[in-house]
Amino acid sequence: MNNPVTFELLHTCKQSGARLGVLHTPHGDIPTPIYMPVGTQATVKAMTPREMEEINAKIILSNTYHLHLRPGEDIVREAGGLLQFMDWHHPVLTDSGGFQVFSLAGLRKITEEGVAFRSHLDGSKQFISPEVSMDIQQALGSDIAMAFDVCSPYPCDHKTAEEAMHRTHRWAERCQKHHTRSDQALFGIVQGAFYEDLRIESAKTLADMDFPGYGIGGLSVGEPKPIMYDMLEKIEPYMPKHKPRYLMGVGTPDCFLEGVLRGIDMFDCVLATRIARNGTVFTRHGRLVVRNAQYARDFEPLEEGCDCYACQHFSRAYIRHLLKADEITGGRLASIHNLRFLIRMMEEIRQAILEDRFLDYRKEFYEKYDMTRNF
Amino acid sequence: MNNPVTFELLHTCKQSGARLGVLHTPHGDIPTPIYMPVGTQATVKAMTPREMEEINAKIILSNTYHLHLRPGEDIVREAGGLLQFMDWHHPVLTDSGGFQVFSLAGLRKITEEGVAFRSHLDGSKQFISPEVSMDIQQALGSDIAMAFDVCSPYPCDHKTAEEAMHRTHRWAERCQKHHTRSDQALFGIVQGAFYEDLRIESAKTLADMDFPGYGIGGLSVGEPKPIMYDMLEKIEPYMPKHKPRYLMGVGTPDCFLEGVLRGIDMFDCVLATRIARNGTVFTRHGRLVVRNAQYARDFEPLEEGCDCYACQHFSRAYIRHLLKADEITGGRLASIHNLRFLIRMMEEIRQAILEDRFLDYRKEFYEKYDMTRNF
Numbered sequence: 001m002n003n004p005v006t007f008e009l010l011h012t013c014k015q016s017g018a019r020l021g022v023l024h025t026p027h028g029d030i031p032t033p034i035y036m037p038v039g040t041q042a043t044v045k046a047m048t049p050r051e052m053e054e055i056n057a058k059i060i061l062s063n064t065y066h067l068h069l070r071p072g073e074d075i076v077r078e079a080g081g082l083l084q085f086m087d088w089h090h091p092v093l094t095d096s097g098g099f100q101v102f103s104l105a106g107l108r109k110i111t112e113e114g115v116a117f118r119s120h121l122d123g124s125k126q127f128i129s130p131e132v133s134m135d136i137q138q139a140l141g142s143d144i145a146m147a148f149d150v151c152s153p154y155p156c157d158h159k160t161a162e163e164a165m166h167r168t169h170r171w172a173e174r175c176q177k178h179h180t181r182s183d184q185a186l187f188g189i190v191q192g193a194f195y196e197d198l199r200i201e202s203a204k205t206l207a208d209m210d211f212p213g214y215g216i217g218g219l220s221v222g223e224p225k226p227i228m229y230d231m232l233e234k235i236e237p238y239m240p241k242h243k244p245r246y247l248m249g250v251g252t253p254d255c256f257l258e259g260v261l262r263g264i265d266m267f268d269c270v271l272a273t274r275i276a277r278n279g280t281v282f283t284r285h286g287r288l289v290v291r292n293a294q295y296a297r298d299f300e301p302l303e304e305g306c307d308c309y310a311c312q313h314f315s316r317a318y319i320r321h322l323l324k325a326d327e328i329t330g331g332r333l334a335s336i337h338n339l340r341f342l343i344r345m346m347e348e349i350r351q352a353i354l355e356d357r358f359l360d361y362r363k364e365f366y367e368k369y370d371m372t373r374n375f
Numbered sequence: 376m377n378n379p380v381t382f383e384l385l386h387t388c389k390q391s392g393a394r395l396g397v398l399h400t401p402h403g404d405i406p407t408p409i410y411m412p413v414g415t416q417a418t419v420k421a422m423t424p425r426e427m428e429e430i431n432a433k434i435i436l437s438n439t440y441h442l443h444l445r446p447g448e449d450i451v452r453e454a455g456g457l458l459q460f461m462d463w464h465h466p467v468l469t470d471s472g473g474f475q476v477f478s479l480a481g482l483r484k485i486t487e488e489g490v491a492f493r494s495h496l497d498g499s500k501q502f503i504s505p506e507v508s509m510d511i512q513q514a515l516g517s518d519i520a521m522a523f524d525v526c527s528p529y530p531c532d533h534k535t536a537e538e539a540m541h542r543t544h545r546w547a548e549r550c551q552k553h554h555t556r557s558d559q560a561l562f563g564i565v566q567g568a569f570y571e572d573l574r575i576e577s578a579k580t581l582a583d584m585d586f587p588g589y590g591i592g593g594l595s596v597g598e599p600k601p602i603m604y605d606m607l608e609k610i611e612p613y614m615p616k617h618k619p620r621y622l623m624g625v626g627t628p629d630c631f632l633e634g635v636l637r638g639i640d641m642f643d644c645v646l647a648t649r650i651a652r653n654g655t656v657f658t659r660h661g662r663l664v665v666r667n668a669q670y671a672r673d674f675e676p677l678e679e680g681c682d683c684y685a686c687q688h689f690s691r692a693y694i695r696h697l698l699k700a701d702e703i704t705g706g707r708l709a710s711i712h713n714l715r716f717l718i719r720m721m722e723e724i725r726q727a728i729l730e731d732r733f734l735d736y737r738k739e740f741y742e743k744y745d746m747t748r749n750f
Contacts, residue, residue, distance in 0.1 A: 042696065046703040049688070071671065071696040079674055079692060087688045296446065299454055313424070313462045317454060321417065321446040328421040328703055 003212045005144055005185030007032075007244040007265075016358040018260045020350055023213075023244055025091040025143040026183045027083065028058070032244060032265040033349055035251060035342045036061045036093060037272065041070070042086045045273045046328070046335045049088045055308060055340040056347070059091040059143075061268045064136050065100035069119050069126070073139035081141030093268075094142040096133045096175075098189070099217065099249065102151040110150065112167065130174035138181040145186045146215055147175040152193040154223040161193035168217075169205050176209060187246065189215040194227055196234045203238035213244040216264075220250045225258070232262035239263065252375045253282065253345060257362045260349055271375060272342055276334035279323040282341040284365075286373025290334065295320045302333075308340035309333070378587045380519055380560030382407075382619040382640075391733040393635045395725055398588075398619055400466040400518040401558045402458065403433070407619060407640040408724055410626060410717045411436045411468060412647065416445070417461045420648045421703070421710045424463045430683060430715040431722070434466040434518075436643045439511050440475035444494050444501070448514035456516030468643075469517035471508045471550075473564070474592065474624065477526040485525065487542065505549035513556040520561045521590055522550040527568040529598040536568035543592075544580050551584060562621065564590040569602055571609045578613035588619040591639075595625045600633070607637035614638065627750045628657065628720060632737045635724055646750060647717055651709035654698040657716040659740075661748025665709065670695045677708075683715035684708075 004026050011020040023030040037044045037052065040063045044052055052060065062082060067073060079085035082092055101108050101115045108117035114129025128136075133148035148171050150164040168191040179186045188211035192198030206214060216235070219228045232247070239245050244265040247255075251269025259267060272282070279291030283303040290302060301311035302319065310319065310333035322330030352361035379401050386395040398405040412419045412427065415438045419427055427435065437457060442448060454460035457467055476483050476490045483492035489504025503511075508523035523546050525539040543566040554561045563586035567573030581589060591610070594603045607622070614620050619640040622630075626644025634642060647657070654666030658678040665677060676686035677694065685694065685708035697705030727736035 041700045041702055042693070043702050043704045046707075048684075048704060048707070050684075066700075070700055071692070075672055075692060075696070078672060079690065085690075085693055087693075297450055297453060309423075309425075315454065315460075317446070317450060318417070318460055318462075321450070325416045325441075325445055327416055327418050328706065329418045329423060331703065332421075332423070332707075 003185060004183050005212050007213065007242060009242055011354055013353040013358040014356040015360070016261055016353075016362075017263070018349075018353045018358045019263055019265055020353040021244065021265060023265075025059075025185070027089065027091045027143055030058045030091055031350055033256070033260045033346055034058060034266050035256070035346045036266060036268040037339050038268055038270045039086070039088075040270065041066050042076070042082060044339070046277065046332045047273075047339070049086065051336060052088065053090075055336060056343050057090075057339065059093060060088060061093045061095065062140070062142065063097070063100060064094050064133060064140070065097035065128070067140060068097065068128070068136050069121055073136045077139040077141070083141065091143040093144040094137045094140055094146065095248070096137065096146040096148040096189075097128050098133070098146075098149040099151050101128060112170075114148075130171040131178045134175055134178040134186075138179070138184060141181075142184060144213065145179065145184050147172045147186060147188050147211075149189040149191055149217055151218045151221070152191065154194060154221045156193045158195055158198070161195055161198055164193070165191045165198050165202050169202070172206060172209060176211075185212045187211055187213040187215050189217040189248070190235065191218050193218055194223060194231060196231070199231055199235045200238050203235045207238065207240050211243070213246060214239060215246045215248045217248050219247065220255075225255065229258050229262065232259065232264065236263045251342060253342075253365070253369065254371070254374055256342070256345060256349065257365060260353075260358070261362065272338035273335045275375075276338045277331035279320070279330070279334065281334050282338050284368050286370035287375060288373075290316050290320050291323050292320075302337045303341070306337060306340065307344070308337050310337040378560060379558050380587050382588065382617060384617055386729055388728040388733040389731040390735070391636055391728075391737075392638070393724075393728045393733045394638055394640060395728040396619065396640060398640075400434075400560070402464065402466045402518055405433045405466055406725055408631070408635050408721055409433060409641050410631070410721045411641060411643040412714050413643055413645045414461070414463075415645065416441050417451070417457060419714070421652065421707045422648075422714070424461065426711060427463065428465075430711060431718050432465075432714065434468060435463060436468045436470065437515070437517065438472070438475060439469050439508060439515070440472035440503070442515060443472065443503070443511050444496055448511045452514040452516070458516065466518040468519040469512045469515055469521065470623070471512065471521040471523040471564075472503050473508070473521075473524040474526050476503060487545075489523075505546040506553045509550055509553040509561075513554070513559060516556075517559060519588065520554065520559050522547045522561060522563050522586075524564040524566055524592055526593045526596070527566065529569060529596045531568045533570055533573070536570055536573055539568070540566045540573050540577050544577070547581060547584060551586075560587045562586055562588040562590050564592040564623070565610065566593050568593055569598060569606060571606070574606055574610045575613050578610045582613065582615050586618070588621065589614060590621045590623045592623050594622065595630075600630065604633050604637065607634065607639065611638045626717060628717075628740070628744065629746070629749055631717070631720060631724065632740060635728075635733070636737065647713035648710045650750075651713045652706035654695070654705070654709065656709050657713050659743050661745035662750060663748075665691050665695050666698050667695075677712045678716070681712060681715065682719070683712050685712040
């Protein structure tokens, strides 16, 4: 079967081993490594599609769980699919809902068949199985669908992690079997919590199932970052070289650097837009809380040298004023900056890989970046 | 003295007497009749300046009361003035704060000197007099400042209304005396509540003071619209013909038609953006509550034929989804549409006046417009 999404490994950095590639999808090519902004409810919060194009976003992520509950996949399908519905005529990846229902601790029950849960919106009884997740994602019509998985918490004992992993593998098979949409790729998800043996077993098992790409799930769930990095190093040799590797839910500057160094091609995270609305922005020097009083009379841009609309036109003093005054435009401008910051950083990372100097880039980044002001 | 703001009456509609003009200001010419979107806190809610340009906004209004309390006029002055602060390089009108402090019923005390009040933000003691209002507006650096006036409620007895009017006149003199900024015009404000004799006296008194333009204040404060229209008719003959007339705080489609018919040149109102964020939009057929369930599967634009970004790219179903999901983008798209609706209507009104067919335009508008779905 011709796969609708294929990955081309273009170059491996001679200095670091970091990967440069391109992901071909039905709605366009995506250069990798890539950061995917998150549009949970069929919109990247506070942003319009044309603003997403302006900051050079190439692909956005949307959420099966949220869209299933509201507005419902039927409405999205009737609209002509998610891209048409949200006027984003570029690639979209949907997650499976697995992580969201896992996060509903106390409100959900996991059985072999699937996950029964209560809607966080109205308390109504809901059920998502691998098959239901596939049905929803096929109705949404994303370019990339994710398998419905079982995420383990941190910390988690070996037995629980192993059972969750085996169930994830069985569910991955059910997803593969149920998935039929020919213009949509289905990615598998590696689980195994924080156990090297399980992570390697999961990577191998899923590699044998020949998915066109792989998520690495269940990381960044509360563990220290070095533990996450360890896991990435351990599984790297077992991840198929010519398939894209997507580190799910991760998106800070240092995690980009460490993930890319460990062979990651795709990232997503809501952090950029979430902290923006609360008045915190990324800079090359670390986190800057523009809401703070010290910026009341600071007429410099959020970040010197940034090419985004917010930095090209407005001062910290103005954006602080908007945020303090609960003006939507404050969150909008900070969101534009934060998303552009991450996208621009990825552009630089790709260039550094191409020029075989990714370790230099990483070192220079850390030299400027104040890790005490990290996330 | 050369006035920084001058009004040119270009044409009077032969069919209706409606006025077509141009207001020359330090930051550009404004065609009249004009609708001025409101940017209370130095931003039109949910909009960026470039979006305001895109919908063809020519001038925006900002609020002395709000900016005085937050961020304070000193910060705005240090930023280089309001235009620089908010990156809006077109004309700005500031109101005087009179209406805002009047609205703080129970929290303010009016004396001959000025108004003592408690800040709605932190309860701090504040005081605005005609002189303070001038100082603030001169620090803000708007193109047009408004005199600090006393607004009467509806209903209001004749004696109270008369006293408020006389104080307004005395304060207008103090404003005129205190105002020195040569690149900013000061407009007077006609008061007199709902008494013909007072309104005429106020119009005459202020005309004698030779302001470069006149606000008509204290209307649209709860009275039935026909009573407001009556007042406009009564004072029209006493308003200087070659000065702009600004009906303060008024901005619905029917009020545009009736105001223009009665010689009004300028309008402002927060309604467009306020109702937008609550999911209600203007259409040629009347109010449309796009939040309502009936639009869940309606894939038509907010308004057929509208040229705004929201209508050109998104469906009612999508915008409803965003609003229901509390997504900022929902309020943004509805705001763009509502502002563009009013601005476009004014463009049409100006064209109709120019072509001496304003009565026809008004009739055609009402024929399509469902007044039971009016505001």
